[in-house]
Amino acid sequence: MSPRGVAIEGVRDRLFEAAERLLAREGPGALTSRAVTGEAGCAKGLLHNHFADFDEFVAHLVLRRFRLLAAAAEALPAQAGLRTVAENMTAGALALLDAHGPAFAALALARPAASARIQEAWRQGEPGLDSIEASFAAYLRAEQHLGRLPETEDCGALALAVVATAHHLLMTARPGAADPRERLRGLVAALANRKE
Incomplete structure (x- = not known):
């Protein structure tokens, strides 16, 4: 535990990482401010020093995840031709x-x-599914320019199909259900192998 009154470097990231570990290990039902600060090894009230309330913390946690996913998706166009x-x-x-x-x-x-709060942040321009979809479409257009994807393909529609399917699989995931990764692989294979 950190001593009272001693500043902790990178406390927000430390709290977010602790919350992610809890989510992975115990699921969303286990996520409380006390559990997060306990997992982070800091004082119980520290979370509320940085966030107005627990809902604000959760919103920032989810938005942080989307920023990371959007940043990873932005790298996709550089994979064109590989x-x-x-x-x-x-x-x-x-x-x-x-x-x-x-x-x-x-x-x-x-x-x-x-x-x-998450919806409002997206309205204000925070990266979300639309940013990720745009990166997928940019990647597909880059492949079109290289001649590896027919000019007749609707890159926006293909990007939407993949990102929307991933979102659907996330929102409908249930413990013990079939691995959503296999279903997503199947969709991409079906899109890639379809005839004009």
């Missing part, structure tokens, strides 16, 4: 289904006040 289009799209799509994805989705849905 591996196959299907392999690149699959890798990009599977990144959206990381180990904590279903827990983050459940967490956002379970807390309406946090959800409202």
Whole structure:
């Protein structure tokens, strides 16, 4: 535990990382301010020194995850010309289904006040699914310019299909259900192998 009155470097990141560990280990039901600060090894009230309330913390936690996903998706256009289009799209799509994805989705849905803050942040321009979709479309257009994807392909529609499917799989994930990664791989393979 940190001594009272002693500043902790990177406290917000420390709290977010602790929350992610809790989500991965115990699911969204275990996430409380006390559990997060305990997992982070800091004073119980520290979270409230940095966030107005727990819903604000949850909103920032989810938005942070989307910023990381959007940053990873921004790297996708640089993959144009490397591996196959299907392999690149699959890798990009599977990144959206990381180990904590279903827990983050459940967490956002379970807390309406946090959800409202997330929606408002997206309206203000924070990266969300639309940013990720735009990066996927940019990647596909880059492949078109290289001649690896037909000019007739609607890159926006293909990007929407993949990102929307990943979102659907996240929102409908249930313990013990089939691995959503296999379903996403199947979608990308079907899109890649379809005939004009």
